[in-house]
Amino acid sequence: MRRGALALAALGLLLAWQLLAWGVHRPLLPGPFVVFQTFAVELPGELGANLAVSLWRVLASIALALLLAVPLGLVMGQSERVNRVVSPVIYLLHPIPKVVFVPIILLFFGIGDFPKIFII
Numbered sequence: 001m002r003r004g005a006l007a008l009a010a011l012g013l014l015l016a017w018q019l020l021a022w023g024v025h026r027p028l029l030p031g032p033f034v035v036f037q038t039f040a041v042e043l044p045g046e047l048g049a050n051l052a053v054s055l056w057r058v059l060a061s062i063a064l065a066l067l068l069a070v071p072l073g074l075v076m077g078q079s080e081r082v083n084r085v086v087s088p089v090i091y092l093l094h095p096i097p098k099v100v101f102v103p104i105i106l107l108f109f110g111i112g113d114f115p116k117i118f119i120i
Contacts, residue, residue: 057113061120 014032021031030038039047076083102119109115 057117057120061117064117
């Protein structure tokens with residue numbers, strides 16, 4: 001029942017998208033079939049290369065986060081002294097929107113793969 005409802009909802013969204021594209025009839029909003037066709041044509045070329053680079057950055061950032069955060073969390077859980085030192089920093093930095101750090105990170109690390117991985 002759920003899969004059928006999900007498929008029906010997806011079909012309904014595609015249909016609404018297509019009807020809206022026909023109604024607007026401008027290049028600003030192409031229909032889903034035009035988008036899927038263009039995606040299939042562009043994927044083997046530059047789009048695929050850019051997707052591969054983005055995937056590499058995401059996987060590297062996840063690995064970096066795991067390598068740093070898991071040991072730090074384990075140490076914080078075992079040592080009350082480390083927890084008292086590190087917890088306030090985490091609690092102060094956590095509510096700040098991460099986009100605020102982007103110019104600072106780019107200023108210190110430049111433009112390349114590492115700052116992008118660090119930001120992710």
